[in-house]
Amino acid sequence: MRATAPARAALFKTRPPLNISRAAFALGARSYASKPQTLKERFAELIPLEHENVKAIRKEHGHKAFGPVTVDQVYGGMRGLPALLWDGSVLDAEEGIRFRGKTIPECQELLPKAPGGSEPLPEGLFWLLLTGEVPTVEQVQALSADWAARAALPSFVEELIDACPSTLHPMSQFSIAVTALNHDSAFAKAYQDGVHKKEYWEPTFEDSMDLIAKLPNIAGRIYRNLFGSGKLPAIDPTKDYSYNLSNLLGFGDNQAFVELMRLYITIHSDHEGGNVSAHTGKLVGSALSDPFLAFGASLNGLAGPLHGLANQEVLIWLQRMIKQVGENPSDDAVKEYIWSTLKGGQVVPGYGHAVLRKTDPRYTAQREFALKHLPNDPLFKLVGQIYKLVPDILLAAGKAKNPWPNVDAHSGVLLTYYGLDQMKFYTVLFGVSRAFGVAAQLIWDRALGAPLERPKSYSSEHLKKMFANRS
Numbered sequence: 001m002r003a004t005a006p007a008r009a010a011l012f013k014t015r016p017p018l019n020i021s022r023a024a025f026a027l028g029a030r031s032y033a034s035k036p037q038t039l040k041e042r043f044a045e046l047i048p049l050e051h052e053n054v055k056a057i058r059k060e061h062g063h064k065a066f067g068p069v070t071v072d073q074v075y076g077g078m079r080g081l082p083a084l085l086w087d088g089s090v091l092d093a094e095e096g097i098r099f100r101g102k103t104i105p106e107c108q109e110l111l112p113k114a115p116g117g118s119e120p121l122p123e124g125l126f127w128l129l130l131t132g133e134v135p136t137v138e139q140v141q142a143l144s145a146d147w148a149a150r151a152a153l154p155s156f157v158e159e160l161i162d163a164c165p166s167t168l169h170p171m172s173q174f175s176i177a178v179t180a181l182n183h184d185s186a187f188a189k190a191y192q193d194g195v196h197k198k199e200y201w202e203p204t205f206e207d208s209m210d211l212i213a214k215l216p217n218i219a220g221r222i223y224r225n226l227f228g229s230g231k232l233p234a235i236d237p238t239k240d241y242s243y244n245l246s247n248l249l250g251f252g253d254n255q256a257f258v259e260l261m262r263l264y265i266t267i268h269s270d271h272e273g274g275n276v277s278a279h280t281g282k283l284v285g286s287a288l289s290d291p292f293l294a295f296g297a298s299l300n301g302l303a304g305p306l307h308g309l310a311n312q313e314v315l316i317w318l319q320r321m322i323k324q325v326g327e328n329p330s331d332d333a334v335k336e337y338i339w340s341t342l343k344g345g346q347v348v349p350g351y352g353h354a355v356l357r358k359t360d361p362r363y364t365a366q367r368e369f370a371l372k373h374l375p376n377d378p379l380f381k382l383v384g385q386i387y388k389l390v391p392d393i394l395l396a397a398g399k400a401k402n403p404w405p406n407v408d409a410h411s412g413v414l415l416t417y418y419g420l421d422q423m424k425f426y427t428v429l430f431g432v433s434r435a436f437g438v439a440a441q442l443i444w445d446r447a448l449g450a451p452l453e454r455p456k457s458y459s460s461e462h463l464k465k466m467f468a469n470r471s
């Protein structure tokens with residue numbers, strides 16, 4: 001967010017600057033205002049500044065080119081093609097993700113925590129994604145309370161989930177439930193009522209807040225129907241989002257699991273705009289489909305094994321490995337298993353990436369969590385052993401551009417340790433988190449009047465003719 005200097009000064013008349021310590025900021029916030037500024041109020045202030053910012057960028061740089069598009073990019077999944085605006089995060093191939101310019105360790109340090117907790121609250125991350133600013137403790141608490149108040153599902157959505165056969169994959173159930181929330185979309189209603197396009201952001205904001213708020217109840221219901229027992233507990237309006245999600249899953253009394261959820265939701269939330277789930281949400285949203293329809297589409301992309309489903313695939317692959325080579329395998333036995341995967345024409349799940357060329361910092365954050373909370377877990381040790389062996393094998397195989405682990409190589413091991421060992425459910429948790437990034441961008445897209453997406457496509461025949469006489 002780049003406001004002009006005078007505009008910044010005007011805004012900070014009522015708010016402290018962002019470079020003071022979080023604790024001091026929190027104390028200050030309490031003394032100068034009884035009610036913290038809401039996310040919606042702050043966002044509304046930022047819209048005109050961002051309009052100015054975009055106008056200035058387009059005026060100065062609008063005619064400049066990034067570089068040529070090659071025919072290989074058209075055939076090659078548009079890898080590296082600069083084609084999308086995404087403000088929440090940017091991915092560097094070597095360094096990994098930064099959320100509004102902040103690395104994962106910086107977010108862990110700067111974002112507000114729950115009392116007694118040490119992991120960042122995802123509420124704070126959402127505030128950061130949307131505004132580019134680190135919120136106060138009070139602002140984050142108000143957001144937790146707002147989401148808790150919006151968490152209830154329409155009864156027909158509960159019935160839809162309950163009617164799903166237990167053989168239907170949890171991601172399909174998740175997508176059905178999210179799509180059905182469109183029944184009560186504020187944006188869809190406002191559009192039908194003839195809302196002015198300048199006001200699109202407001203019902204989009206409301207839908208996005210409802211979407212995020214309702215996901216714990218959807219995820220909890222799917223989990224209990226398929227794997228758990230007993231009635232779903234009520235949302236506790238005094239607790240944070242991750243506690244409520246954990247409690248709905250049946251892990252509310254496990255403080256370490258709740259901390260894991262805080263970290264998990266924070267780090268899985270956003271990975272710039274080109275990944276399948278994020279781009280799908282943005283694309284569908286560009287048709288002015290409401291956030292429920294747009295994010296339902298995101299989930300269908302996340303459910304693919306080369307994307308979010310890889311966390312499920314990693315655990316299945318690990319279990320098969322253990323069955324084949326035992327619980328304490330030698331390096332040679334593990335190597336043989338990895339080679340047999342490649343020779344069978346399959347991918348090693350959890351390794352490789354379309355953009356990253358180093359170990360994913362989300363993998364590292366989860367590894368550090370494991371070193372702190374479960375250093376002697378046999379499955380964690382196996383994951384560490386695999387980390388030492390896979391990269392050399394992928395390099396030797398000579399195909400993968402990135403031999404290093406991605407986020408999905410580690411998440412399932414942590415969940416399994418705490419007893420959430422139903423791997424078919426893992427991508428649902430990824431989806432809960434990914435809503436944060438997709439929703440933040442949808443709100444900005446509507447606030448900035450983002451256009452319908454409609455890139456140009458060609459047939460192979462056309463390409464052949466087009467380049468026939470060019471060297």
Ligand SMILES: CC(=O)SCCNC(=O)CCNC(=O)[C@H](O)C(C)(C)COP(=O)(O)OP(=O)(O)OC[C@H]1O[C@@H](n2cnc3c(N)ncnc32)[C@H](O)[C@@H]1OP(=O)(O)O
Pocket residue numbers: 305306307308310342346347348349350351352353354355399400401402406407408
């Ligand atoms: C949250 C996320 O979405 S993170 C990614 C999760 N997905 C996985 O972990 C699945 C395993 N990994 C992969 O399949 C890939 O690395 C992807 C899909 C993530 C990236 O794909 P790409 O950008 O096409 O990777 P890349 O350019 O390196 O691929 C070149 C070749 O190496 C292969 N390759 C890449 N990664 C792997 C891997 N982990 N195991 C085996 N082969 C691999 C590709 O399949 C491709 O083979 P091909 O030429 O026969 O088609």
Ligand SMILES: O=C([O-])CC(=O)C(=O)O
Pocket residue numbers: 270271274275276277354355406407
């Ligand atoms: O960036 C990507 O292509 C895939 C990924 O890691 C994510 O979406 O989290």
